[in-house]
Amino acid sequence: MPGDFDLVKERIDLVALVGERVALKKAGKVYKGLCPFHIEKTPSFQVDPDRRTYHCFGCSKHGDCFTWLEEMDHMEPVEALKLLAERAGVELTSSKRTPEDKAREDRLRKLMDTAHFYFTQGLRSPEHGKAAAAYLAKRGMTQATIDTFGLGYAPDLWDGLLSYMKKKSFTEEEGIAAGLLRPGDRGPYDWFRGRLMVPIKDSRGRVIAFAGRTMRADQQAKYINSPNTPLFTKSATLFALDLAKAAIRKADTAVIVEGQFDAIASHQAGITNVVASMGTALTQEQYVVLQDMKLERIVVAFDGDPAGQRSAEKRGRDLLPLLQRHGRRAGTGEVGTRGFGTLFVTVLPEGMDPDDLARADPAKLRALIAEAQSLLDFLIGKIRERSRLGENEGRLRFLGEVAALLAAEPDPVRREVYLSTVATDTGVDPTLLRRQVEAALLAPPTPAGLRAPAQPAADAGDADGPTEMKQTPVQERYVMALLTRFPEEIARVDLVPDDLADPDLRALLKELQAGKRPSSDLPAHLAATAAALGAAAPELGDETDPRQAIEIAAQRLRVQRLRVRLGETRAKLAQLADGDVTALAAEVGRLATDLEAAMARVERRTVLHGDTERREGE
Numbered sequence: 001m002p003g004d005f006d007l008v009k010e011r012i013d014l015v016a017l018v019g020e021r022v023a024l025k026k027a028g029k030v031y032k033g034l035c036p037f038h039i040e041k042t043p044s045f046q047v048d049p050d051r052r053t054y055h056c057f058g059c060s061k062h063g064d065c066f067t068w069l070e071e072m073d074h075m076e077p078v079e080a081l082k083l084l085a086e087r088a089g090v091e092l093t094s095s096k097r098t099p100e101d102k103a104r105e106d107r108l109r110k111l112m113d114t115a116h117f118y119f120t121q122g123l124r125s126p127e128h129g130k131a132a133a134a135y136l137a138k139r140g141m142t143q144a145t146i147d148t149f150g151l152g153y154a155p156d157l158w159d160g161l162l163s164y165m166k167k168k169s170f171t172e173e174e175g176i177a178a179g180l181l182r183p184g185d186r187g188p189y190d191w192f193r194g195r196l197m198v199p200i201k202d203s204r205g206r207v208i209a210f211a212g213r214t215m216r217a218d219q220q221a222k223y224i225n226s227p228n229t230p231l232f233t234k235s236a237t238l239f240a241l242d243l244a245k246a247a248i249r250k251a252d253t254a255v256i257v258e259g260q261f262d263a264i265a266s267h268q269a270g271i272t273n274v275v276a277s278m279g280t281a282l283t284q285e286q287y288v289v290l291q292d293m294k295l296e297r298i299v300v301a302f303d304g305d306p307a308g309q310r311s312a313e314k315r316g317r318d319l320l321p322l323l324q325r326h327g328r329r330a331g332t333g334e335v336g337t338r339g340f341g342t343l344f345v346t347v348l349p350e351g352m353d354p355d356d357l358a359r360a361d362p363a364k365l366r367a368l369i370a371e372a373q374s375l376l377d378f379l380i381g382k383i384r385e386r387s388r389l390g391e392n393e394g395r396l397r398f399l400g401e402v403a404a405l406l407a408a409e410p411d412p413v414r415r416e417v418y419l420s421t422v423a424t425d426t427g428v429d430p431t432l433l434r435r436q437v438e439a440a441l442l443a444p445p446t447p448a449g450l451r452a453p454a455q456p457a458a459d460a461g462d463a464d465g466p467t468e469m470k471q472t473p474v475q476e477r478y479v480m481a482l483l484t485r486f487p488e489e490i491a492r493v494d495l496v497p498d499d500l501a502d503p504d505l506r507a508l509l510k511e512l513q514a515g516k517r518p519s520s521d522l523p524a525h526l527a528a529t530a531a532a533l534g535a536a537a538p539e540l541g542d543e544t545d546p547r548q549a550i551e552i553a554a555q556r557l558r559v560q561r562l563r564v565r566l567g568e569t570r571a572k573l574a575q576l577a578d579g580d581v582t583a584l585a586a587e588v589g590r591l592a593t594d595l596e597a598a599m600a601r602v603e604r605r606t607v608l609h610g611d612t613e614r615r616e617g618e
């Protein structure tokens, strides 16, 4: 592991990495730019390509490619190592396989094949497989489809597979490691019982896992999957990719559906460039697999919105961070920063999933795939649907939301294209919209740029990306550090304690607003917080006006926090019953108004600031 850091550091082009976020100019042996860690007008931030380090002569920030990602994206060191190793094409020692690992993997693969044979025999067995076979017939599955996908049946026995695999000289321990057996008080037992079995294969067609659909009414879980094993990583697997690969390349389009039976039915209907995302939203790893095929279109098919489920817009927004993170990964263009261009969205008719539609009307499914909208068009359309464009306030809100969305698009050309279209459609001066996008872009660099409105607590667990909450404390700490240093400027700061996520900082802000001074009259624990902040406070340099720096930073923080709270409240609103709606709707309205006002202030500030700079430059 320690050697890994050195090797990766040596292979990473630090100028290119930093250059993704900071405009750098060559100056002799080093590259110079405006420091991203403190506010300044003349560049004191340098990247030294020979030493592979960066250094700021203004605020003394210093580090290498790892600390860069740790600082900018709040990554853990190991996370940064992994990402940079991938970028540099370095295989980490921790992930290298020993000969023993390989031998073990071979055994497990053979065991999966053995189990697969057992299940296919189970489906053919007149004693066990009848109900499952009848079920498949009822769903209109042909024998050819059953064979192509290798469908099977796990007989309703506790030790059916267990005795079969033992006969084939596999151990119980291997059965457990492969996710086929579960350890129990009286010894291991079959994990899949009385279930229709769908083998999950890797892109080379090797069985790596199973999904089982219950055939018994009394079984609680309708579907169960294999757990993650040395062979199977659920989040990185696309079901049916082995069968769909050729058609995907031919069509230059991949279609992603949610369920395995959606994919199977589509294939049987002759739409063969379809894969399934294993029941969850498209993950970053799955997206990368498809992106690396350099496709023109990756179409995500959403089931028609049944009442009470998350809306298509929400699900569309959930896809945004994928593009953002992938844009970063692609970096200087080695994979191609295609922005939103490759991801398309189609929504099926209400209450239908691809399985239903493929069976009932394959031509319609085909047409929906062909007509899929780019993610950006789709989201703009959704925002438009719920905005009252006939009213001034409605139009303002629409433009604000669209501007935030466009600011998240990594490709400036694509951004400009969408910007002029939206401006034309709404009859708004493009300059105005552009200025709004620029204001959104000026917000401190965040790894995901704009993200979906924060998720309600219930599904926060599946957010694998950096979240706004993880993001906020940095800006908070920056503002509070400045205020600790210049407490006399507290009146300039238009913040309420709720704008801060950290309880200590919130308490500190309250004290400062009550006129207390960090040097003298704070309670002990807050005095310690203030001292730590003061020590970390950025040097502003002579030419920077601290009042201005504080004002701008606080306004940005407020915008950031209002966005989060607005998103959270909207998400809550979407999930509520009618009775509770009125109060929350008022809250949403209030937050949206506050956000607009805060953004307008930032914009005004920026414009003023820009003017001064220009005059000085002349």
Ligand SMILES: [Zn+2]
Residues within 6 Å of the ligand: 035, 036, 037, 038, 045, 056, 057, 058, 059, 060, 061
């Ligand atoms: Zn600096």
